[in-house]
Amino acid sequence: MSAIQGTLSQTFSQLKKDPPGMTGLVVVTVIILVTLLAGIIAPYDPLEVDVYDRLSSPSAEHWLGTDQLGRDVLSRVLLGGQIALKVSLVAISVSMAIGLALGMLAGYGPRWLDQVLVITFDTLRSSPTIMFALAIVAITGPSLNTVIAVIIITSIPVYGRVVRTQTQALRDRDFIKAEVVMGASTFRILSRHLLPNIAPPLLILASMDVPAVVGMEAGLSFLGLGVSPPAPSWGSILYDGYSYIRNSPWPIIAGGLPLIAVTLGFTFLGESLRDIFDPKLRKKGADS
Amino acid sequence: MSALLSVRDLRVRYPLDGGLASLFDRESASHVDVAHGVSLEIERGETIAIVGESGSGKTTLAMAICGLAPVLGGEVCFNGELLETGKNRRLLPDRKRVALMFQDPVGSLSPRMTVGKLLAEPFHIHPGFSDNPNRSAPDLLALVGRGEEFADRYPHQLSGGQARRVSVARALALEPELLIADEPTAGLDVSIQGEVLNLLSQPQKKMGLGIMIITHNLNIVRHVADRMAIMYLGRFIEQGDAQLVLDRPRHPYTAALLSANPKPDPDAQIDRIELRSEVPSLLQRPAGCEFHPRCPYAREQCGNSFPETSKTGQSRTFNCFYPLG
Amino acid sequence: MTASSLEIRDLSVSYATPRGRLQALREVNFKVPEGGITGIVGESGCGKSALISAIIQLLAPNAQIDSGSVLLGGENLLELDAAQMRGFRGERISAVFQDPMTSLNPVLTIGRQLQDIQHRSRASSEEKRALSLKMLARVGIPDAEQQLKRFPHHLSGGMRQRVAFAMALMTEPSLLIADEPTTALDAPLEVQIIHRLQELQRDFGCTILFISHHLGVIAELCDQVVVMYAGEVVESGSTRDIFHRPAHPYTRRLLECDPARIGQRTASLPVIQGSLPDLVELPPGCIFADRCSETIDRCFNKHPRLGGIQHRAACHLAGDVK
Helix, strand or coil: HHHHHHHHHHHHHHHHHHHHHHHHHHHHHHHHHHHHCCHHHEEEECCCCCCCCCCCCCCCCCCCCEECCEEHHHHHHHHHHHHHHHHHHHHHHHHHHHHHHHHHHHHHHHHHHHHHHHHHHHHHCCCCCCHHHHHHHHCCCCHHHHHHHHHHHHHHHHHHHHHHHHHHHHCCCCHHHHHHHHHHHHHHHHHHHHHHHHHHHHHHHHHHHHHHHHHHHHHHHHCCCCCCCCCCCCCCHHHHHHHHHCCCCHHHHHHHHHHHHHHHHHHHHHHHHHHHHHHHCCCCCCCC | CCCEEEEEEEEEEECCCCCCCCHCCCCCEEEEEEEEEEEEEEECCEEEECCCCCCCCCCHHHHHHHHCEEEEEEEEEEECCCCCCCCCCCCCCCCEEEEECCCCCCCCCCCCCHHHHHHHHHHCCHHHCCCCCHHHHHHHHHCCCCHHHHHHHHHHHCCHHHHHHHHHHHHCCCCCCEEEECCCCCCCCHHHHHHHHHHHHHHHHHHCEEEEEEEEEEEHHHHCCCCCEECCCCCCEEEEHHHHHHHHHHHHHHHHHHCCCCCCCCCEEEEEEEECCCCCCCCCCCCCCCCCCCCCCCCCCHHHHHCCEEEEECCCEECCCCCCC | CCCEEEEEEEEEEEEEEEEEEEEEEEEEEEEEECCCCCEECCCCCCCCCHHHHHHHHCCCCCCCEEEEEEEEECHHHHCHHHHHHHHHHHEEEEEEEHHHHHHHCCCCCCCHHHHHCCCCCCCCCHHHHHHHHHHHHCCCCCCCHCCCCCCCCCCCCCCCCHHHHHHHHHHCCEEEEEEECCCCCCCHHHHHHHHHHHHHHHHCCCCEEECCCCCHHHHHCCCCEEEEEEEEEEEEEEEHHHHHHCCCCHHHHHHHHHHHCCCCCCCCCCCCCCCCCCCCCCCCCCHHHHHHCCCHHHHCCCCEEEEEEEEEEECCCHHHHH
């Protein structure tokens, strides 16, 4: 598909002109590469306990020091990254897909369905995430899947609302009416005319959502509602480090820095992409 | 044989969503009648021009025939068959046989589709028309006088005239029997207006297409229309042969509208009929003849009842108590 | 030279584009005599937006004035600094555009906006209000007192355009630029507004530059006409000259295309074949040559200069035509 290639290379050339956006792209690429290769890069087994070498400062052997059980912090951070990205990838794609479907139904479907869905979205959104998580953990026990489920359920209304508003705005536009008059089926209108116009802003929203989800996972794990020990999550690394902060600041720094990097990287990239794809901000190509 | 399109006493009513204010202000109207009893017939191979000021309901009439506006009453027959109304009281015309060109040519093209895909779209929707939709697109481009290099462009890269041509191609793709063109020359330069209108008249001769042109450009009416109908506040107040109406309007509003048209001749002598104020709001429809508050010839009777339709000669109708000679 | 005449001398404006410099205006020359209404006829791509933005000095960042001068009452606007120019805009030059909704603030009342535009005046707020009422009445708005309290969206398109004219004339400018102000309006309103504009012009004595592609409106309203094509003035003269004795083939073609000038019903309407030339790589000869039906060899090699004194045309054959 040369059209997609064209869009990609065009996007990239515009991204190059925007330093924060380019920084974001580099940071995000590095984070993704490093976490994908975490199993190979990690110098130690992240679960390997060494009680004689507890809470050590960074050294040639342990670049980021060790934690209270003598586990290599760098290896734990790397593997924790895998968990963080897995959670965000799964949670965001599932909630985006469901939100997209429900949002388009609400925006294009009959009015009663719209009202039912909007009330459901608002009810879900009005309940505090932590309370919600506690309730689910009480039923299922803490696990990675619980974290993912909580994030999905609380994110669906966010995507659903955005998609609904977009769909409603597009529904009355002439190009949709023109397809109706031509006899296009509802499915065709939704999939070929509405979706391509809703998807780009939604993908940008999703990319800016990654830090929020990573933060949420860390927060839930920090509270002991997420990934169960001894599996390394950035949240549990922070929690462990927090208890021993007087003895050694290194686990806290090592667990916090990637969170900051993910937040800044995805936010910079997302904002830059949003500006590039916003037709109002986009400079018209030479119309020749 | 029955007419291609026959509209009887069509009424279109939009509900008004007053929001919070309507809770407190019960007096305000809960609906607005945009078409208020419209009747017209279109024969095969004929062009009818619908003329009127903005807000007169011209576009709504087109939308209603295409099933995009809620119909309150009246009936619409296509080739003698009564059109059903579906959910929300919208008409259900046969999409292949009725085509609509929107006022905004760029806005009516799906923004993330290339011209090539946009032109193949009618054939994808109605697979019976072409064995290979993607191969038919270049033929359509040729039909409207554009080459294949055009196929990769996106709507926002087209000029008004180019987008208009693409709309014409899409509208004619399925060889419809009726084409409704809403302001087909709006925003076009004078030097290319003719191109678009000529594109429409060619297939008309070939396939006996019936065309309904909605326009406020009176200059083109004489050249493209066989008949014309003048709309005011959701009603036709005069209808008839285009030449006759243009040369000898009977309704004062028609005369005023025609006289208001500036002539491209600095020495032209125009006897203008000055109209008082502006088109009234549809929410406050005047009693009697809706035009009487602005009419220079209005008398007492005009404010009391709506004039019956008068018929003179062949298909010439008007609604006025005191028609012009 | 009088206080409010406008003269454009050898004005060239170009835009930086990825393909090279797009020469939007090339040596544009015309005079708008004081207290007259001059119409600019031009189809899309004729360079009218570049011309307006050069006159009011609000050019896009990628635009550049390559040469020439814009003289208002003998003063070259292009030599003014930013602060002086700000003083000129609104005070001595006003503009009215096609869509009044874009120039009116949707969240402020009409009255508020009419007062705000008098911010340079030392008058008391009662005096400003009185002037607002007077101006609204002058542009033909009934019930002005009530209208002051209303918001732009309460008004019809025609009323909004009248308010825009009231605002533009409030400071009694020397020059009023009207860019397609009646294009979006229905014919009866269009006629009302151009007549009102003629009256206002007589009363205020300002110079009006009226841009439109509607030949009928130009013929009815203007004393002088400038015909532009692809960034050049191809013909200028009195309205009668242009409409009765057009000297440039483009003007003639344009007039022929106007269905209002064709009395008898025709099966197919005339059009100007071809398309605008590439303004990045200009043809060496006449800018209209490849769409013109009356060319000689010289038309493709040598660029014609604007000839004549009162009635001017940029055509090698213009002399023969007369």
